[in-house]
Amino acid sequence: MSTDVRHTPLHGLHQALGARMAAFAGYDMPIQYPTGILTEHNWTRSSAGLFDVSHMGQAFLAGPDHATTAAALETLCPADVQGLTPGRQRYSQFLNADGGILDDFMVARPLGADGTLALVVNAGRKDDDYAHLESALPKSVRLVKRDDRALLALQGPLAADVVTSLGGAIADMAFMSVQPITLGGIACEASRSGYTGEDGFEISVPAERAADLWTLLSTDARVKPIGLGARDSLRLEAGLCLYGHDIDETTSPIEAALTWSIAKRRREQGGFPGAARIQREIAEGPRRKRVGLTLEGRQPVREGAEINTQGSATGIVTSGTFSPSLNRPIAMGYVGAGQAANGTALDIVVRGKALPAQTAAMPFVPHRYKR
């Protein structure tokens, strides 16, 4: 891996906006703009937040027909890809032989081009994902890296109004659907999805038009730029996993409470890496489970904090923050299966002090997807 810090096509715009930049997954990314994380977070929940997520990996899998391409991808992940209809998108995970998660990703079946699947993978994992795909795909299915594209996310209750006012014909788009749209004359690929729990879009655009699209969206008074800091607090409130923290090569999708992303046919038939473990965990229950955690008081808990039950360790916090929407600390982590039921009382140890906590249902803040 190169130690050079990479830039997205919008790097200069972030600097001009006065963003505080920091390295994230090999990219110099905006962590926050001058208004700060709380303001950005609350803006996204009440209006429309604009995110540069161009660091994420965009790629096509190109094969002769849908059945062939889908079958190839299904050998690496437990989603029902064959059943994906044109214009629809799903969430899944690349798994290792032990059923651990190599990365999590979105896969869409674009309208038109039969045999093509569009992937969006994590920035910090994309080089490994691409190598994994290239070594595993059959000759008839090619990986086409789309490094010439940027990715913008527009998230929040007013996101759809903003896109519509710019000419985007998205009225018929439901959550987890994809279609081409044109915004201000710029041809884009939109997905009605995101990482905040809000209604919104991820918009793929040619890199050379990314700044134009950003500027066009920013011109709307309902839109403000949002950095990775608020992206993290928003996704945590929405109960969504961050790869490398809440899920990794040691966690299975069942332990991670992602069983919903594995279709019935795949559970029964297997045929993906780690199927034996995953089928066993579905049948018998996992040894440990990802849970939401809430605390009394205002003190946040962070990744790595130990979770105790009656004085002995039962687990670990994998993400924690102060929830701006709820005005209290929230976290997620893994606990033993016996402690996973909602409302179980636990302690979380911070700087030697045991803070009373309890397991809580996720999302912490209800999703507002357009179904």
Added chain:
Amino acid sequence: MSTTYYTQDHEYIRVDGNVGTVGITDHAQQQLGDIVFVELPASGKIVAKGEQAAVVESVKAASEVYAPVSGEVIETNGELESEPAKVNEDAAGKGWFLKLRIKDAGELSGLMDEAAYAAFVKTLD
């Protein structure tokens, strides 16, 4: 007449007689961003110069606040428990953390004065 001294870790100590009021600088609060929690020591705690005296948490992360000099904690700013954002609003004033009875005024000579700190911050940009 008080004199304020600064550390390279961006704490300040405003000294009045043998009592110093400790907080983090405006530069520090800007760097931390929105502050959501402050953990303060108990009154009576003895702290050594450079030792952790408090913890300040932003949305993103926890940061330690070190004692600029050695001494005994004689008072803490309880208002920060319910209103930690005071640190963002007025770091040098209402956002103070704790008061120390200074053990050895000689330790102050190792700290920066206002001009030296301002010059130090400039080197960080």
